[in-house]
Each structure stands twice: as structure tokens, then as C-alpha cells.
Amino acid sequence: MSEKQQRLVYSVIEFLNQSIEDGTVKADDKESLEVAIQCIGEAFNVDPLNQEQAEKLSVKPATLQTIFDVFIKTRDKISSGAPSSPASAAASSSRSKAPSDEDKAQAETHKQTGNTLMSSKKYDEAIQSYDKAVAMDPTNPVYYSNRAAAYSSKGDHLAAVGDAEKALSVDPNFVKAYHRLGHAQYSLGDFEAAASAFERGLKLEPSNSGLKSGLQNAQARIEPAGGSPPTSESATPTTRRPATGTGPGLGGMADMLRGVGGGGGGMPDLASLMNNPQMMAMAQQMAANGGLASLMQNPAVANMMGRVQSGDMPSMEELMSDPGLREMANQFGGAGR
Structure with a gap:
């Protein structure tokens, strides 16, 4: 099933749903039309409620009607401008060209x-x-x-x-x-x-x-043949992320930690930590060689950052009981002394 076919089907489904909502279809026919929409969607593997498909298949601001x-x-x-005879065709062509x-x-x-x-x-x-x-x-x-x-x-x-x-x-x-x-x-x-x-x-x-x-x-x-969006390695120069400490990963982590404060549960002042020149230099080096991206993909780190963002500050004892986080802390400790 090609994406163009699915776009057409998605536009048809949008048109039918709009016809139900705006009263174009009589109330007695709504249920039958809804069943038809469901069957059409299943036949072409199109789900109008799927947000990912909606973003991919929608032709907005255009619609099927437009x-x-x-x-x-x-x-x-074209029909109204079509000449009725060879002579008028020649005259019309002459006018359009000259x-x-x-x-x-x-x-x-x-x-x-x-x-x-x-x-x-x-x-x-x-x-x-x-x-x-x-x-x-x-x-x-x-x-x-x-x-x-x-x-x-x-x-x-x-x-x-x-x-x-x-x-x-x-x-x-x-x-x-x-x-x-x-x-x-x-x-x-x-x-x-x-x-x-x-x-x-x-x-x-x-x-x-x-x-x-x-x-x-x-x-x-343009998505590659496998369907995955372009990576930072395959993207064009205008879409590559800069390999510096100001990248999205570091900036987002720093912004999130600045509002946390310090001392909670035995934790250090994380805001000051992220503003420490030595820590920032180390983070910049990690971002440059891809270490920051790997770090942020670590499940333990992701879980910790999610808890911090929600206001649930883990204690130092709890953090050190996690082998992955303990190893990460040792790396940070060695580099940031």
C-alpha cells in the first residue's frame, strides 16, 4: 500500500466524517456511514484517530473538497476556452502566443x-x-x-x-x-x-x-526506505545538531535541573552543579563525542530525570544503590574533581 493511496483514503475519510458532523448526511444514514468509514479504514490500514498517521497523511490546509x-x-x-473549429483554434493560438x-x-x-x-x-x-x-x-x-x-x-x-x-x-x-x-x-x-x-x-x-x-x-x-526518520548522521547540513555543549540534550537537562534546588535527600545543589565551569566543560566534551546522547538513552538516567522533573527527588543513598547510576556517578566524580 503506497503512502499516496493512504493519503487519498485518509482525505476520503476526513470528508465523510465532516459530512456527518456538519449535517450533510441525514441522521438516519449516520450509523451506516460510520460503519463504511470503519471498513474503508481497515481495508487500507488507515486509522483517522492515530495522531502519527494524521500528521503523515493529512493534506491540510487542502481538503478533498478543495x-x-x-x-x-x-x-x-479548458472546456470553455476550447475552440469550436480549426480556424478559431488557429486564431486563439495566435492571440495567446502573440x-x-x-x-x-x-x-x-x-x-x-x-x-x-x-x-x-x-x-x-x-x-x-x-x-x-x-x-x-x-x-x-x-x-x-x-x-x-x-x-x-x-x-x-x-x-x-x-x-x-x-x-x-x-x-x-x-x-x-x-x-x-x-x-x-x-x-x-x-x-x-x-x-x-x-x-x-x-x-x-x-x-x-x-x-x-x-x-x-x-x-x-524525506524518510529513508526503512521508514525511519533521518538521523543526525544522514540528515542534511541544515538539520544536523551541533556537536557542542549547547545541544538540546544538555540544554534541556540544565533547564530542568535549575529549578530543583539543592540538598534534598542528601543531594548536592544540582543547579550549581550544572553551572560549574568544570562540569560544563566535561558535558561539552561528552556532547562532542556522542557520550551525552548515549547517557540520556540510559534507562536508569531517563527514570531519574523523569522523577526529578516530577518533583520526586531521589536520595543519594537510593541513587548509589543502582549499579548503572553508581558507575555514572563515579565517572562524573573522577572527571569533575
Whole structure:
């Protein structure tokens, strides 16, 4: 079962559940529809109540309804614009390929108006201006690209994908459209498609920093074949954790211990301990060579830190009765004297 198929099924289930909640379905039919939802989910191994699946399969902010609406509108536009005869087809093609100078001038005026509206965050009005620019000069990829940016700014990334693709169909060498397309695909959660868009753009402009950054971010979110998220070793340079004492493990432990105080149950002042220069130097060295990560994965350490965080401070006698913690304490003691 591919992830794309599961995304489609998840969107269908979301649509059916929404239809139950908003009253689209009659009360007498709700129970039958709920059974159908359960059967569909089991058949495709999709559980809408599973938070992990929800984050992975959801296409929000798009919905099945908005996706379908875009398709219908696109099909209607194509149908309404279809010429009725070969002669009219030739005339229509001639107009689309060679707008007059006056048409181009008007299109530029509409584009400038749209840009001004974008600066004011009036995205719907900006889209209307870009619509007019496209109508006057459908051969200019900039108008589609700008409209894609407006759609993305208002959260309609699916429409942005359509406009970015349209811009590239007009001019496959228009690099900015690859950035628009990659950004929209990334926002929709299709990281592989986003990476592909950024890569296509980089083939045309290898030094483009925006495309490079976008590609790194997309690649960092793509799960390897085994299904596990990227590790710090396989992640792109922008996602690797710094190998210093300021890493998440040390910082989180220090923040948690600062509020504990000292002396409880024979324990030392842990806040002062974490502020001790020698201790911090040792912790930084552990973080640099991977020792801190191993330490925080120790079950005994994890249990102790959980108790500390909940306010249940273990005594020194209790800690020293645990062989793993006693060995850890000896290591800390030897290094921190």
C-alpha cells in the first residue's frame, strides 16, 4: 500500500466524517456511514484517530473538497476556452502566443497592481489582478508565478502548484517557478515532489541559494526506505545538531535541573552543579563525542530525570544503590574533581 493511496483514503475519510458532523448526511444514514468509514479504514490500514498517521497523511490546509473544486474549475476553464473549429483554434493560438503591445502594457499594469496588493497582504485582490494580467498576456510566466505566490501566501498551496506548473509549461527555463512549485509541494507535505522541483531548478541555476536551501529542507524530511526518520548522521547540513555543549540534550537537562534546588535527600545543589565551569566543560566534551546522547538513552538516567522533573527527588543513598547510576556517578566524580 503506497503512502499516496493512504493519503487519498485518509482525505476520503476526513470528508465523510465532516459530512456527518456538519449535517450533510441525514441522521438516519449516520450509523451506516460510520460503519463504511470503519471498513474503508481497515481495508487500507488507515486509522483517522492515530495522531502519527494524521500528521503523515493529512493534506491540510487542502481538503478533498478543495482539490476537487480546483480540478472542476480547471476542467471548466479548458472546456470553455476550447475552440469550436480549426480556424478559431488557429486564431486563439495566435492571440495567446502573440499578444499586442497594448495587451502587454495592460498586463504589466495589472501585475504591478497585484504586487502592491501583495505587499499589503491583500492576497485575494492580488490574485484578481494577476488573473487580469494572465488574461491580457497568457504567454508571460511571471504572472502565473506571482499568482502562485499569492495562493501560497493565503494557504492555498494546491492552487499554487497548478500556477507554478502553468508558468513552467509556458517557459521551462523560468527558474523562480521551480522555487514556487517546490515551496507549495513542501507545504502540502509532498517532500519528494518538492525536492524534485528544487533539483530541476538547480540544473538551470546551480548557484541559486534559495533552491539549495529548499532542497536541503525537503531532503531532510524525506524518510529513508526503512521508514525511519533521518538521523543526525544522514540528515542534511541544515538539520544536523551541533556537536557542542549547547545541544538540546544538555540544554534541556540544565533547564530542568535549575529549578530543583539543592540538598534534598542528601543531594548536592544540582543547579550549581550544572553551572560549574568544570562540569560544563566535561558535558561539552561528552556532547562532542556522542557520550551525552548515549547517557540520556540510559534507562536508569531517563527514570531519574523523569522523577526529578516530577518533583520526586531521589536520595543519594537510593541513587548509589543502582549499579548503572553508581558507575555514572563515579565517572562524573573522577572527571569533575
